[in-house]
Structure formats: structure tokens, C-alpha cells
Amino acid sequence: MNKNILNLKKYETDNYRYKYKLNANESPFNIDQELLEKIALGFKCINFNRYPDPDALMLRKELSNYIKTDYENIMVGNGSDELISIIINSFLSENDLILTHGPTFSMYQILTKVKGSKFLEIPFKNLDIDIDKIIEAANKNKAKMIILCSHNNPTGAVISKSDILKVLTNTNAYVLVDEAYIEFGGDSVVDEIYNYDNLIVLRTLSKAFGLAGIRLGYLVSSKDIVDILLRVKAPYNVNRISQYVAIELIKNREEINNKINIIINEREKLFKELKDIDGLYVYPSKGNFLLIKTNKSKYVFEKLLENKILVRNFNSSLLKDCLRITVGSSKENKILINVLRDVMK
Numbered sequence: 592m593n594k595n596i597l598n599l600k601k602y603e604t605d606n607y608r609y610k611y612k613l614n615a616n617e618s619p620f621n622i623d624q625e626l627l628e629k630i631a632l633g634f635k636c637i638n639f640n641r642y643p644d645p646d647a648l649m650l651r652k653e654l655s656n657y658i659k660t661d662y663e664n665i666m667v668g669n670g671s672d673e674l675i676s677i678i679i680n681s682f683l684s685e686n687d688l689i690l691t692h693g694p695t696f697s698m699y700q701i702l703t704k705v706k707g708s709k710f711l712e713i714p715f716k717n718l719d720i721d722i723d724k725i726i727e728a729a730n731k732n733k734a735k736m737i738i739l740c741s742h743n744n745p746t747g748a749v750i751s752k753s754d755i756l757k758v759l760t761n762t763n764a765y766v767l768v769d770e771a772y773i774e775f776g777g778d779s780v781v782d783e784i785y786n787y788d789n790l791i792v793l794r795t796l797s798k799a800f801g802l803a804g805i806r807l808g809y810l811v812s813s814k815d816i817v818d819i820l821l822r823v824k825a826p827y828n829v830n831r832i833s834q835y836v837a838i839e840l841i842k843n844r845e846e847i848n849n850k851i852n853i854i855i856n857e858r859e860k861l862f863k864e865l866k867d868i869d870g871l872y873v874y875p876s877k878g879n880f881l882l883i884k885t886n887k888s889k890y891v892f893e894k895l896l897e898n899k900i901l902v903r904n905f906n907s908s909l910l911k912d913c914l915r916i917t918v919g920s921s922k923e924n925k926i927l928i929n930v931l932r933d934v935m936k
Contacts, residue, residue: 614901713728766787
């Protein structure tokens with residue numbers, strides 16, 4: 592058995608009864624019925640007895656149109672988690688170090704530990720990210736890779752493009768920028784892959800595209816890096832259904848953009864209403880979620896559950912007293928606010 596996994600705990604999802612699911616940063620919108628019916632008709636043309644295209648060429652070309660880059664700079668994976676694992680296995684040995692800011696997405700550390708590499712999380716108590724400290728720590732500890740999550744999950748903090756370029760310029764590390772929530776606001780660094788050969792940008796279709804159920808992510812980097820990563824991935828890692836559904840959604844970007852705008856508007860309304868509730872502190876966010884802090888977080892979490900509302904509770908020291916709330920539909924957000932106002936009286 593791999594000794595590196597002996598002390599790891601199984602990734603657990605929240606096992607609660609609920610009606611309103613606001614804990615996983617999913618889209619509140621399913622695919623529109625008309626498009627869903629079109630996709631269903633297309634299943635008749637899929638040869639399920641045949642393996643999928645191992646290169647996912649049609650999907651990569653559709654993504655290249657979407658992000659305005661060459662398809663050879665793109666690689667797709669069975670969710671972002673698979674891509675993170677491939678990146679770590681491709682570029683790190685057991686003695687190499689990955690450095691990131693904290694608190695952030697837990698899978699970075701888990702997948703690094705599976706590999707047996709070293710992991711250093713630079714904590715920031717006020718949940719702001721100090722790029723100068725990241726650069727200083729990376730150079731001092733000779734980090735092989737730096738992971739920057741922007742917008743950061745679970746805090747919603749945005750790392751500016753200028754700060755990311757500062758890291759790329761002032762360190763010798765590979766820099767992995769996780770842009771899972773980029774469609775909800777902020778500047779992407781995808782266009783910088785031609786200027787920095789140490790840059791890898793990670794994206795997903797789970798959030799803005801509302802395709803969490805098909806598990807599809809992609810990365811964008813230099814052709815040399817993509818070529819290395821393609822050697823490591825499994826030959827048929829993205830199934831036919833995921834490739835087909837993703838292509839259809841990307842082609843119908845107008846529908847997606849409309850839903851993104853609705854979520855952004857709901858986020859801003861939710862932010863203002865949460866700020867008006869005494870006893871809650873709301874962190875600014877450009878994602879599809881908001882992080883709140885209250886000294887009654889356990890009580891609030893339980894009261895929300897009593898009202899069939901599930902949010903994300905945290906038990907780490909940096910996120911003490913914090914709850915993360917996914918931006919839901921207008922109806923869900925109104926129900927949430929009404930319950931919180933009553934609970935916080």
C-alpha cells in the first residue's frame with residue numbers, strides 16, 4: 592500500500608436531509624428544457640459500444656473558440672480533480688514542494704499528499720492574500736509549484752492579474768492558476784500562456800456552465816506543457832456523453848451567459864441583504880458563493896438545517912465561525928434571508 596495515503600481521510604460530502612442545497616457552489620439552473628430535448632435526441636447518434644475520442648478533439652476545438660486560443664494549448668479531464676492529479680504527477684517528485692495560500696480548496700493538499708510531495712500552505716488570518724509573502728515563501732523554500740486559486744474557494748477573494756504576473760515573473764516555480772469561478776467576474780490570465788512558459792490555467796464546466804453532474808474540466812497552457820500532460824493522462828478519460836453535452840452547452844453560450852448574469856445579480860442582492868443582518872460579517876466575493884462569519888455559526892447552521900437549508904460549515908482554525916453559502920435561485924435566496932433574519936434576532 593502507498594504509505595502516503597495511510598493518514599488520509601476519505602473525502603466526505605454533507606450527509607443531511609435538505610430541500611435547498613446551497614453548500615457545493617453548484618449552479619441553481621439545470622439545462623433549459625429545449626436544449627435538453629435536443630441533447631437527448633443526439634444520444635441516438637452516439638455509438639455507446641465504442642470508446643470516446645481519446646484526444647477529445649471536437650471538444651477542445653469548441654473550447655478554443657470559447658477562450659480564443661489554439662486547441663493544442665488545451666487539455667480536458669474528468670473534472671478539475673483529475674487534471675490537478677495529472678499536473679502533480681507530471682511535474683513533482685517526492686522531495687518537491689507545492690506552495691499555496693490558505694485557506695483554499697482542500698484537494699490541492701490531498702492530491703499532493705497522495706503523490707508524497709511536500710505541501711506548504713501560507714495562512715492569512717484576515718483571509719486576504721498577500722502576494723509578496725507568497726513570493727518570499729516560494730523563493731525561500733524553493734517551491735516547484737505555486738497554486739493560486741482565484742477566485743479563492745472558500746473565501747471568494749480575487750487575486751489580481753497584475754499580482755499573478757508578479758508571481759510568474761519573480762519565482763522559478765510552475766504557477767497553477769485555478770479559475771473555476773472566472774465567468775462570474777475578474778480578469779483571466781489565459782491570454783498569458785504565450786508569454787509565460789511556467790503558467791498553467793485550470794478551468795471547469797461545473798460552475799458557470801452548470802455541468803457539475805458530468806465532471807468535466809480543462810486546462811490551458813503552453814503546447815510543451817500540454818504535450819507532457821497528455822502523456823500521463825488515461826487514454827479515454829472523458830466519456831462520450833460528457834464530451835457531447837459539453838460541446839452542445841459551449842455552442843449555446845448565450846443561454847449560459849444569461850444564467851451567469853442572473854447569478855451575479857443575485858449574488859449582489861444577497862451580499863447587500865446579508866450585510867444588513869446584525870451579527871453577520873460578509874466577505875466580498877466575485878464567485879457564485881459568499882462566505883459569512885458569525886460567533887453563532889454552529890447554531891445558525893443547525894437552524895438553517897431545521898428549515899431544510901444546507902450550507903457549508905467549516906471546522907478549520909482559519910475558517911472558525913464561518914459558513915459558505917452558494918448563490919441560489921431568487922426563490923432560494925429569499926427563503927435563506929428570511930430564515931437568517933429570524934435566526935439572528
